[in-house]
Amino acid sequence: MNVSELKEKLGLTQVAGTDAGEVSGCYIGDLMSLAMARLEEGNVWITIQTNLNVVAVAALKEAGCVILADGAEPDADAKAKAEAEGIPILVSKKSAYTLAKELGALSV
Amino acid sequence: MSNGMKFRYPVDGNDFTRAGEISSKVKKQLKQLGLPPEVIRRVAIIMYEAEINMVIHANGGTIDVEITPEQIRLVFSDTGPGIPDIEKAMQEGFSTASHEVRELGFGAGMGLPNMKKNSDEMKIDTRIGVGTIMDLIVKI
Ligand SMILES: Nc1ncnc2c1ncn2[C@@H]1O[C@H](COP(=O)(O)OP(=O)(O)O)[C@@H](O)[C@H]1O
Ligand SMILES: [Mg+2]
Numbered sequence: 001m002n003v004s005e006l007k008e009k010l011g012l013t014q015v016a017g018t019d020a021g022e023v024s025g026c027y028i029g030d031l032m033s034l035a036m037a038r039l040e041e042g043n044v045w046i047t048i049q050t051n052l053n054v055v056a057v058a059a060l061k062e063a064g065c066v067i068l069a070d071g072a073e074p075d076a077d078a079k080a081k082a083e084a085e086g087i088p089i090l091v092s093k094k095s096a097y098t099l100a101k102e103l104g105a106l107s108v
Numbered sequence: 109m110s111n112g113m114k115f116r117y118p119v120d121g122n123d124f125t126r127a128g129e130i131s132s133k134v135k136k137q138l139k140q141l142g143l144p145p146e147v148i149r150r151v152a153i154i155m156y157e158a159e160i161n162m163v164i165h166a167n168g169g170t171i172d173v174e175i176t177p178e179q180i181r182l183v184f185s186d187t188g189p190g191i192p193d194i195e196k197a198m199q200e201g202f203s204t205a206s207h208e209v210r211e212l213g214f215g216a217g218m219g220l221p222n223m224k225k226n227s228d229e230m231k232i233d234t235r236i237g238v239g240t241i242m243d244l245i246v247k248i
Contacts (some may be wrong), residue, residue: 033218036156049213056128060135060152077125 001108003065003088006044010092010102012067016079017088023064026103028096032057039063044103046096052078059085069096112176119159119186121168124212131155134173141175143248150226150246151180157219158184158242164209165189166240179228180246190236198224 004019006012026044029035032053039045039061046067047054055078058066065088068074074082074089082089092099115137117130131152138148155171162169166188174181191197198220205215224230229245 030213031216031218032160032213033157033216033222035213036153037218037222047213051212052125053127053212053214056132057156060128060132060156081125 001106003090006065006106006108007090009106010067010090010094010099012090012092015074015089015091016082017065017086019088021064021088024108026100026108027063028100036061044108046099048072048096050074050078052081054078055081055085055087055089058087063087065090067092067099069094069099112174112181114175115173117171117173119162119168119171121163121166124163127160127163128156130171131159138175138180143180147180147246147248151182153226154182154223154244154246157223158182158244160214161219162186162188164205164214169239177248179248182227182242182244182246184242184244185239186241187239190238190240191232191234192236194232194234 002020002022006023007014007019023044024042025040027039028046030047030049035057041062042064044065044067045058045063046069048070050072054066068091071093120126134155135148135152166186169186172183196202200221201217203215203217209215227244228247231243234240
C-alpha cells in the first residue's frame with residue numbers, strides 16, 4: 001500500500017513529505033532507542049513524539065512514514081527536516097490503538 | 109588496517125537539531141560501497157546511539173570511522189564527564205539523562221546495550237573529568 005492510499009483509508013492529514021512511497025508493517029513507540037532498534041524499512045511509525053529526532057530516526061531506519069497520533073502536531077523544525085529528508089508525516093486525532101487496528105484490518 | 113578508508117567527523121555538543129546527521133552520512137557511504145544491509149543496519153544503530161550519547165552526556169566529540177574489507181571500526185572520543193560505573197551504565201534501562209532530554213524520547217537506557225548487541229567488539233576507556241573513548245568493531 002502507498003502513503004496516498006493509507007491517508008485516504010485512515011482519514012489522515014499529511015503535513016510533510018510526498019505520498020507516493022510504499023509502506024508495510026508498523027512500529028508503535030515514543031522512545032528513540034527502541035525505535036532505532038526495532039523499526040524496519042518501510043514501516044509505518046506511530047508515535048506522539050513531535051520533535052525532529054523522530055525524523056532523524058525515521059530517515060536512518062528508512063521508515064515508510066510517521067503517523068502522529070492523539071492529535072499531536074510536528075514542531076516546525078521537524079516538519080522542515082521531514083521535507084528535506086523526504087519523510088512523510090501524517091497526523092490523526094485517533095489513538096495509536098485505533099490506528100493500529102485499522103492498519104491491521106488493511107493488512108499493512 | 110593502515111590501508112583502510114578513514115573518515116573523521118566532529119560532533120557538536122549542543123546541537124540536537126543535527127543529531128543523527130553523521131550517522132546518516134556514514135550510512136549513505138556504506139550503501140555506496142555495497143556493504144551487506146545487515147552490516148549497514150548494525151553500524152547505523154551504533155553510530156546513532158553513540159552520536160546521541162555524545163550530545164546528551166558529553167558535550168560533543170569526534171567520531172572516527174575506519175573501513176577495511178574485513179571490518180568497520182568506529183571510535184567515539186569525547187572530553188565529557190566520563191562514566192563512573194561502566195557495568196551499571198551498560199545495564200538496560202540505566203540512564204542519567206535529564207527530564208528535558210527524556211521528554212524528547214531519549215534516556216531509555218538502551219543506547220550502550222544496543223551498541224554492544226550490534227557490535228562484535230566493544231571497548232570503553234573512560235576517565236572521570238577527562239572523557240570517554242568507545243571503540244567498536246563490526247565485522248563484515
Ligand atoms: N559519552 C558518554 N559520556 C558520559 N557518560 C555517558 C556517555 N555515554 C553514556 N553515558 C552514561 O551511560 C548511561 C547509559 O547510556 P545509554 O545506555 O546510552 O542510555 P541513555 O543515553 O538513554 O541514558 C547514560 O545515562 C550516561 O550516564
Ligand atoms: Mg544513550
